[in-house]
Amino acid sequence: MRLKNKDLLGLQDLSADEINLILDTAIPMKDIIKRKIKKVPTLRGRTIVTLFYEPSTRTRSSFDLAAKYLSADTIGISASTSSVVKGESLRDTARTIEAMGADIIIIRHSAAGSPHLLARTVGASVINAGDGTHEHPTQALLDIYTVREKKGIVKGLKVAILGDILHSRVARSNIWGLTKLGAEVRVVGPSTLMPPEIERLGVKVFTRTEDALEGVDVVNVLRIQLERQQQGLFPSIREYARLFGLNKERLALADPDALVLHPGPLNRGVEITPDIADGTKSVIVEQVTNGVAVRMALLYLLSGEEDSHEVTN
């Protein structure tokens, strides 16, 4: 089985089978990361470009390592969103990168839909590494991989996504992925940070954290951007932490074996208390490792490699 499209623009476009294919492929990839010599020749001779219009050390280095472990050549291009506004068009940049011979372009951009524009412009495969408040599919894939690894199965799990749902591409991708795999998804956050008609994505909507966490198997805590308060979207950080911060008392409402996820970086003491972030239920550190494995799987699948033995030997 292979992925249907040349690009990964969002989990909305993937079938459950395709998601499972990526997750299954990530298992042997994770073994490679655990080896002493973390290198296989799978993507030798391939060129992978990371095109980041928004700074993100975390996601970028994860993709970078994934490409290097598979022996691809990588280059990173940084551009600021302000230069786009000034008229350096994404299309022109894309054509230049393609002319350099890129096979896969990984794009992070503050404008929703930029990967779509790029994918229409170039023949190379495009991976969405986060576009505005639209999707962040690889983050969701690593979240779901982590959940599946710990729980064995995703179907039937109750997952709560907690925080700023309105601006969260992580939340949107998680919702598409989790619901396609049969999980029950709950979203909880301030009413001003809840996107309109989100329930039509098949999720249950809560504005009281305690209600949302009742009996859940997974709590995915989103990072709260502190500038949202300046935009008047909620009254204060203090009140946010009081109503929506994940603490011991709230987590006690969840299933005793519940997992705690966070895409990082954390605002400790705001959306999550330090004891929970570093506690036994937290899988936040493992998410980082799994992120590399999932991205390796994706690069491998999108590069059109047919012979899967090459990876595992």
Add this chain to the structure above:
Amino acid sequence: MKLLIKGGLVVDPLGKIDPAADLLISEGKIEAVEKDIKYDGAQIIDATGKMVVPGLIDMHVHLREPGFEAKETIATGTRAAARGGFTSVACMPNTRPVADDQSVIKFICERAKETGVVNVFPIGAITKGSKGDELSEMADLKAYGAVAFSDDGFPVSRSDVMRRAMQYAKMVGLPIISHCEDKELASDGVMHEGYMSTVLGLKGIPAAAEEVMVARDIILAELTGCPLHLAHISTVGSVRLVREAKARGVAVTAEVTPHHFTLTDRAVAGYDTATKVNPPLRTDMDVAAVKEGLADGTIDVIATDHAPHTDEEKDVEYQYAPFGLVGLETAVGLVFTELIATGVLTPVEAIKKLTVNPARILGINKGTLAVGADADVTIIDPNIKEVVDVSQFETKGRNSPFIGRKLNGLPVMTIVNGNIVMHERKIIEK
């Protein structure tokens, strides 16, 4: 040279409808409308099976000249109008400089005379620079040819300024055309706020951003008695507010665009920037309400809000693209395909909203086939089918979400002041 249009279905919304009548045009005027006119030496046009209607009027276009000639000029914009079956257009004042003083109005009128192929009626700005603070010299603008006032592109955000503008415009004797948008509520939204904006992760513009201004302007029209025309209304709430205001006897009229009765926000999926328009494409319920408003007479006018932009400006990320789409050359096809063929409007009702109603609102002596009237005539073939093809466009704009769509019912001849300017979907070069 006289023109004799024979055998068409003559639709004069002001008068009677005459199946298979003839129309004789002489010296730029309608000379006769009768059965079986015989006239030797006239150029005969066979209109059998076609509709012969008063020249269509688009009371809301952006011709972009002066200032933005890369997007459009009066020459290209009026050619697009002629190809779309329009014999008259009213152009919005958001040019550079803004049409807020007599020199710009004068320039537009002169330029239209030199380079235009259809009649051009300039709309003057309500406020200086369309900045929303100081009234423009409305009486002067009228003296030089302005037919209405609008800050289109922007709302007049301050209620006190809008109130004074209406009081003054009423004295001057011209209507105010309002672009209803609460800028704070719209914020930096780029599409309709709802399920699709949630899925696409694009910042939404709530329907309320339009409706609160519709409500405010209706209240101010009531206060001042000034005729108020609401540009491009697009929501359930706006249609309801206009319906209620009309029932109370407020002097309010409203227009809707073909894209707002044809498309929904689902068209934004895929991030095609040709779908980025202000007000944004709405939902199924809004489209249904707009159609209901058209059918029951709440909405008086169909206008395109033709807004050309260059490819460079539109070939960018959705949130950076300018608002607007080109509409002149697809309007009639969309009216026939989406409204007439589906039974929302009869042909006569539809033609009224493209002729007599805009003429009455703007106070211009157009929109009729009465004997003695200006010979502005459009011939529409209700049976012709065409796939929208950007390479055939006369407008400079390529920003149409209708490219590739099949339309039934298109204008095949446009006659302005007795001269054929478009024939068989092609502009006649002078």
